[in-house]
Amino acid sequence: MSIWILLAVLGAAFLHALWNALIKVGTSRIGAMVVLSVAEVPIGLAIALPRPAMNTEAWPWVIAAGCTHFFYKSFLVFAYDRGDLSRVYPLARGAAPLAVALIGAAFLADDVSGPQYAGIALLACGIALMARGVFTDNESRHLIPFALGSAAATATYTLLDGLGARVSGDAIAYVAWVFVADGLIFTIGSLMWRGWGVVPMQPKVWVVGSFASLASYGAYAISIWAMTVAPIAVVAALRETSILFAVLIGWLVFGERMTRDKAIASGLIVVGIIVTRL
Template sequence: MSPFIFALVLVAAFLHASWNVVVKISADRFHAMYLLQVLMGVMGLGMLMVFPFPLAAAWPYVIASGLLHTGYNVFLARSYKHGDLGLVYPVARGTAPLLTLIGTQIFAQDVISSIAKAGIITLIIGIWLIALSADVFKAHRATFIYALITSLFIGCYTVVDGLGGRVAGDASGYTGLLFVLDGAFMLVAGYFYGGMDIIAAVLPKWKAGLFGGIMSGLAYWIVIWAMASAPIAAVAALRETSILFALAFSARLLKEPMSWRRVAGVFCVVAGAVALHG
């Protein structure tokens, strides 16, 4: 992985943790996810005006990803309804890099060095150390289940988008179409969640939604672009360094507790990231 891609994915990691804080502090997490995704759909329309429309070979990928992202959004919102950021975020992100690594070994032709594989495993261990420090198994059972299901969606859509971005002809055009579909699918999900009243409910929060939508959109745009030219599993694992930023936010802004396991997990995450950079 080149230093430029490495640095950009770290920026994406920071942005990803930031928009999760926006969702966590919202009074209604589903409303926050709904507004964020709809505004990202508007962002996607703008991107399609600038970048080439993806080739037909990418359309099945982008449709599948749009459906997977909708499931991800619903279960992430439910996770934050029951659990702290310092619990939900590590569990939701913890299994995804391993699932992505397995998926890319099956469906892609990526060549990953032994050092990079070791870095991915070390990073996953660090994330789970952080998750265990939050007494994940003692928490509300629904929190753990929802966060784990969220992780499954993450692993699936990451593989799909990595492959889709490569066959689209232009990764940015693929991202724009994905954002449009994500927004459209979320509109449908929102209708089943709260009917037409959901629009009136979220409009007063449009500023927070716009802020979160821009951060979320930029974060995943960077990731899809990076996966088009670098090993998908390596990019996906490096993105999960966002847990470092999430921990800082949870401790500083949300006053959630720290522990020695979290500190040990941080060292593992940093070591894994260094291995991926090498």
């Protein structure tokens, strides 16, 4: 993996942490996620329609990814209703890289070296330590099954997207159409589930949500592009450094407590990044 791909994936990690932070601001979590999802549709169409048509073999991957994103977002909303950004985010994102690495080793043709797997393991240890406060600091343990559900969905759509982008012949168009499918499926599903009352009416919420959607697209597109030129498991692991950014945002913006465990976990994550570069 070149240094430019590494920096691009780290930039995607920051954007991912940013949009997660934005959905915690100003309205209900489900309302914020609906706004973000509605904004995904025109963003995706604006990017996809001018581009050449994708390979038709990619469409089942697009639909499967859109459905998986519905479960990812739903679990994430429930978890954020029960915990802080700096606790939910590490647990929700942290279980995915090892699952992707193990499945990738068994079923994919990617060439992942021993040091890269060691780096993935270090990242996972740092992430697990980051989430330790759920058990030791009397925080709500009700967030755990929802955060783990989000992690399972993350591992699933990571594999779907990496393979689907390769089949599509155009990673940018693929991501854009997944955005459209994701936005439509989550919005329609939420309206059927919660009714029209779930839609926020404040203009500021729509501005913030649209910005969050743009950040989400940037994070998503960069990561999927990287998976077409680098091993999926390594990109997935590096993308989870968004946890470090989320913890910093939680501390500096939301006033969440920065503990010694969080600082140590941050160090492990940085070491994991270095090891994946060996």
